[in-house]
Amino acid sequence: MPDALRVGMAGLGTVGVGVLRLLESNRDLVRARAGRGIEVVAVSARDRSKDRGVDLSRVRWADSLAELASDEDCDIVVELIGGAEGDALDLARAALSQGRGLVTANKALIAHHGLEMARLAEENAAPLKFEAAVAGGIPVVAGLREGAAANAIERIYGILNGTSNYVLSEMEASGADFGDVLADAQAMGYAEADPAFDVDGTDAAHKLAILAAIGFGSRIDFDAVSVSGIAEVRAADIAHARTLGFVIRLVGVADCEDGPEGARLLQRVRPCLVPKQHPLAHVTGPTNAVVAEGDFAGRLLFQGAGAGAGPTASAVVADLIDIARGRTGHPFSLPVDSLVAMERADPGHRVGRDYIRFTVADRPGVLAEITAAMRDAGVSIESLIQQGRAQDGNGVLVAMVTHEGEERCVRHALELLEDSDSLTAAPLVLPILRD
Ligand SMILES: NC(=O)c1ccc[n+]([C@@H]2O[C@H](COP(=O)([O-])OP(=O)(O)OC[C@H]3O[C@@H](n4cnc5c(N)ncnc54)[C@H](O)[C@@H]3O)[C@@H](O)[C@H]2O)c1
Ligand SMILES: N[C@@H](CCO)C(=O)O
Numbered sequence: 001m002p003d004a005l006r007v008g009m010a011g012l013g014t015v016g017v018g019v020l021r022l023l024e025s026n027r028d029l030v031r032a033r034a035g036r037g038i039e040v041v042a043v044s045a046r047d048r049s050k051d052r053g054v055d056l057s058r059v060r061w062a063d064s065l066a067e068l069a070s071d072e073d074c075d076i077v078v079e080l081i082g083g084a085e086g087d088a089l090d091l092a093r094a095a096l097s098q099g100r101g102l103v104t105a106n107k108a109l110i111a112h113h114g115l116e117m118a119r120l121a122e123e124n125a126a127p128l129k130f131e132a133a134v135a136g137g138i139p140v141v142a143g144l145r146e147g148a149a150a151n152a153i154e155r156i157y158g159i160l161n162g163t164s165n166y167v168l169s170e171m172e173a174s175g176a177d178f179g180d181v182l183a184d185a186q187a188m189g190y191a192e193a194d195p196a197f198d199v200d201g202t203d204a205a206h207k208l209a210i211l212a213a214i215g216f217g218s219r220i221d222f223d224a225v226s227v228s229g230i231a232e233v234r235a236a237d238i239a240h241a242r243t244l245g246f247v248i249r250l251v252g253v254a255d256c257e258d259g260p261e262g263a264r265l266l267q268r269v270r271p272c273l274v275p276k277q278h279p280l281a282h283v284t285g286p287t288n289a290v291v292a293e294g295d296f297a298g299r300l301l302f303q304g305a306g307a308g309a310g311p312t313a314s315a316v317v318a319d320l321i322d323i324a325r326g327r328t329g330h331p332f333s334l335p336v337d338s339l340v341a342m343e344r345a346d347p348g349h350r351v352g353r354d355y356i357r358f359t360v361a362d363r364p365g366v367l368a369e370i371t372a373a374m375r376d377a378g379v380s381i382e383s384l385i386q387q388g389r390a391q392d393g394n395g396v397l398v399a400m401v402t403h404e405g406e407e408r409c410v411r412h413a414l415e416l417l418e419d420s421d422s423l424t425a426a427p428l429v430l431p432i433l434r435d
C-alpha cells in the first residue's frame with residue numbers, strides 16, 4: 001500500500017476548494033484516521049489562473065479530464081464538476097473502467113447513472129462513494145448503509161434541499177412571497193448549476209432516489225420519483241398552515257409496500273404540511289434532515305448542513321478516509337446483481353389527509369359547489385378557512401384540510417371541478433405528512 005492515497009480532483013469550485021482547505025487544515029487528523037496521508041496530486045478545472053485562495057503550487061494540472069482519469073499517479077478521482085451527463089459522466093466512466101476509485105458529490109450523476117457506476121465499480125474492483133451527494137455533510141449514506149444495516153427500512157423521508165427549505169422558512173418568518181426570498185437563497189452559494197432544480201424538487205428527487213436505493217436495496221429509479229416543487233406555495237398557504245397547526249416543508253418520502261409480485265416502491269417529493277410538533281417542522285434555513293424508520297432501530301433522525309463548502313468537503317474527505325482504510329463496501333449496500341428492480345406503487349389507495357387551496361370567484365354558491373364535489377367523491381372535510389372578499393379581481397382563497405381518506409378520492413373531487421368556472425386558478429393540494 002503506497003504511503004499516501006493519491007487523489008486526482010476535477011472541479012475547483014465551492015466544494016473542490018473546500019476539500020483542499022479541509023485537507024490542509026486537518027492534515028494530521030486525517031492522516032491518523034486514514035492510516036496514511038491523503039494527497040491531492042493532480043487537478044483539473046476550467047480556469048488555471050484564477051486565485052482560489054488555496055495553495056496549488058505542488059499540484060499538477062491535468063490537461064484534460066481524460067488525462068486525469070488515466071493518471072497512473074492517482075488512485076482515486078474526486079469528481080466535483082456536477083451535472084448528470086457530459087464531462088462528469090465521461091470522467092466517472094473513464095476513471096472506474098480503468099480501475100480508479102471514484103468519490104463524487106454529484107447526486108444528479110448517481111441518480112441517473114448510479115446502477116451503471118456501481119456495476120463498473122464492481123467489475124473493476126474500484127471503490128465508488130458519494131456521501132456528499134446526499135444531504136452534504138450529514139453522514140446519512142453511511143448511516144443507512146452501515147449504521148442501520150441490520151434493519152428492514154420501512155420509510156425514509158426528509159428535507160433534502162437547503163435552498164427550498166431556506167425559501168419556505170423565510171416565507172414563514174417574514175410573510176414574504178416566494179419570489180422575494182428566492183434570490184437571497186441563491187446568493188448563499190447552495191444553488192445547483194441549474195437553479196430550477198432546487199425549487200422544482202429535482203435536486204431533492206435525486207437525493208431521495210439515492211437514499212431509497214440504499215435503504216431498500218433496490219435498483220436506483222430516479223424516473224419513478226414523482227416530483228412537485230415549491231413555486232406554487234404562497235404566503236397565504238403558509239399562513240393557513242400556521243392557523244391549522246402546521247408548517248410547510250419540501251419533503252421527499254420513499255416507502256415500500258407489499259404487492260402480489262413483491263415489494264412496490266413509492267418515491268415522492270412534494271411540499272407537505274408538517275405538524276408543528278414533528279422534528280422536521282423545526283428544521284429551518286438551509287439545514288437538511290433525514291428520517292429513516294428501521295424495524296429494530298425505530299425512528300432515526302439525521303440532521304445538519306446539507307450544503308456549503310465545509311460540510312460537503314467533510315463528506316468527501318470522510319469517503320476518502322474510508323477508502324484509505326480499505327472500508328469500501330457496496331455503494332448501494334448490496335452487490336449490483338442483488339439489487340431488486342422494484343415495481344412502482346400506485347398511490348391512489350394510499351390513505352392520508354390533504355390541505356387543498358382553491359382560488360374561487362367571489363359569488364354565492366361557490367363553496368356549495370366545491371363541497372358538493374367533495375361529497376360526491378367521498379372526501380370528508382375536517383376544517384375550512386375562507387378569506388374575506390376578493391380585493392384584486394383574482395378571486396378568493398378557500399383552504400381546507402380533509403379527514404383521512406384514499407388519495408384517489410381527492411383526485412376525483414378535483415376532476416369533478418376541473419371545468420367549473422367558479423375556480424379561477426388551479427387548486428393546490430399539499431399532503432399532510434404522516435407522523
Ligand atoms: N455547493 C454545495 O453546497 C454542494 C453540496 C453538495 C453537493 N454539491 C455538488 O458538488 C458538485 C460541485 O458543486 P460546486 O457547488 O462546487 O460547483 P461549482 O460550480 O462551484 O464548481 C464546479 C467546478 O467544476 C469546474 N468544471 C466544470 N466543468 C469542468 C470541466 N469540464 N473540466 C474541469 N472542470 C470543470 C468549474 O470550473 C468549477 O471549478 C456538484 O455536483 C454539486 O451538485 C454541491
Ligand atoms: N443545491 C443543494 C446543494 C446541496 O446538495 C441544496 O440547496 O440543498
Ligand code: NA
Binds near residue numbers: 136139
Ligand atoms: Na451526506
